[in-house]
Amino acid sequence: MGQEELPDNQADRVDWVIRAPDNQELRRRYDIWAAQYDGDVGSVDDYLAPLELAKTATRHLTPDMRIIDAGAGTGLVGEALHHEGFKHLTALDFSENMLGIARTKGIYTALHQCDLSQQTALDADCADALVSCGTTTQVPYASLREYARLVRPGGKIIFAAVQGTWDEFGYADVLTELESAGKLRVTERGKPFQMMPTTEPQFICEIWVMDVS
Template structure:
């Protein structure tokens, strides 16, 4: 695994990583990208999702809630949540390279490497809120079932959704199942915005809030 595989430009690196064809290859590319990730997409101008998701979190969550940042990467969402006054934060991601950067920022109480598409070590109903950003095309859709399991009744899932990918990647079907079972309901959908305006301007995102029952 050599860093020399990384494309020379920021736009090239973003495209190279998000278009990996398998989860294993995506994990490998994220590990390679970790050291350059924040400089490539770590500002509001480059990547709006952490700030937009945090705005929503500040409106609907109590600052004392235990929040899981799922697909935390290098901790950009954790940083914005911390700056907004949230203190009880844990990070989960499958890329050790990305999580190593997140640890260095010291915004999380705990950091876990795991695959959220499978049952995890977290107990049912042990989390107040899962917040996940930039993961619609990056994380297996089965993760939505795991979120519904680990979030307590009365808690929330805040999901930065890429609408077309939400359907294509299978999330829509799983959400329909969870809604039919009375486990989850969508209570709000934000207006679409460009998630990566400087590198992937055609990618639009919406911040959804779901209640867990």
């Protein structure tokens, strides 16, 4: 399937998916990129966001919790969480091939292919926590409403997001809406760090923690 369309170098491949003109094309590009994604961004020496997110999770979550990884991709965040002792992990993503790679790692108890810009088939309050890493530039902001539905009252949402994308991609407005409705509250904004210090040093990441009511 369209492997010849994949740009030749890593930086161009990142750019190629970010610049997909619509949701359907984005999914198609991730399906094409899936087999090479971990080789391009999966280095634990470079892609620090999953590790930092997992460290933050250890301060706010307990290993018995049911955790959704939204926009799980090939499971890099799941691997980092699993390494920290979290075992009840559900992966959600709309790219079948990205999920296919995640499945081979054997770290998720469930994997669902779904479009997070819409309400999913999962039950309300089905998770104790939801994490999402590197998705704010791509997964539409409406997903935040769905995340608040999926996590039970008293649960947590933890985002690792590139600085500035929160406002640029409309998440800030939905957050204000959910805060006004008493559904979400930001409790922590972590210290900014370089998300990929070697390959994409310009991407500065922040980890946000929210309480769900």
